[in-house]
Amino acid sequence: MRVLVVEDNQELNRLLAQGLREQGFAVDAVADGLAGRQYASCGVYDVLVVDRMLPGLDGLEIVRELRARGIRTPAIFLTALSAVRDRIEGLDAGADDYLVKPFAFAELLARIRVLLRRNSETTSNAVQVADLRLDPVNRTVERQGQPIDLSAKQFSLLHYLMLHAGQVVSRTMIVEHVWNFQFEGLTNVVDVHINRLRNKIDRPFDVPLIQTLRGVGYVLREP
Numbered sequence: 001m002r003v004l005v006v007e008d009n010q011e012l013n014r015l016l017a018q019g020l021r022e023q024g025f026a027v028d029a030v031a032d033g034l035a036g037r038q039y040a041s042c043g044v045y046d047v048l049v050v051d052r053m054l055p056g057l058d059g060l061e062i063v064r065e066l067r068a069r070g071i072r073t074p075a076i077f078l079t080a081l082s083a084v085r086d087r088i089e090g091l092d093a094g095a096d097d098y099l100v101k102p103f104a105f106a107e108l109l110a111r112i113r114v115l116l117r118r119n120s121e122t123t124s125n126a127v128q129v130a131d132l133r134l135d136p137v138n139r140t141v142e143r144q145g146q147p148i149d150l151s152a153k154q155f156s157l158l159h160y161l162m163l164h165a166g167q168v169v170s171r172t173m174i175v176e177h178v179w180n181f182q183f184e185g186l187t188n189v190v191d192v193h194i195n196r197l198r199n200k201i202d203r204p205f206d207v208p209l210i211q212t213l214r215g216v217g218y219v220l221r222e223p
Helices: 010-022 033-040 059-068 084-092 105-120 152-163 171-179 188-201
Strands: 002-006 026-030 047-051 075-079 097-100 127-129 132-135 140-143 210-213 217-220
Touching: 002 010, 002 033, 010 026, 010 105, 026 033, 026 171, 033 047, 033 059, 047 059, 047 105, 059 075, 059 084, 075 084, 075 105, 084 097, 097 105, 127 152, 132 152, 152 171, 152 188, 152 217, 171 188, 171 217, 188 210
Parallel strands: 002 026, 002 047, 047 075, 075 097
Antiparallel strands: 127 132, 132 140, 210 217
């Protein structure tokens, strides 16, 4: 799952990004409205977490523009404006939820989960390839009916591979979607995580699902 954080308070921006990454989300974090609009417009996010008052372009305008362009990514406003008219204005602009500062991070996580569940009502919730099944909302993985315990990053990596089952994905594509656009690590970190993932979902079973295309990338597909 991928989240965009648009927050101009540097410390809050850092804490939100860190907390979400620890929960297994791939996070991009920017600090002004113009950058927020640019990132959000690419349409690759599962949830947007947007401060309402931003330099360059305020959060209301970001969400209004996205909705006018047909981008329906769920959006949560973060704001110190707590009056009823402010909440109404935010929701009318196209936001799906509205969280008043200061707030507990646990509450933000709960609201994100609600939006993901709501979005799953119109899209397939669980993903299945052969006998491997992943539920992104309940965060469970099983193969041949056996539960598999994955780390947050392994779960995100497997989810990405399963969403692109049958398609070859490069290491760069994986880094950008499972980590974030600013990730500066070496792409061999992908190889390390793929190997650990194989130890859990492939090697204990008769048929491997993750295949390596040397010099190209990886593909997860039915045998």
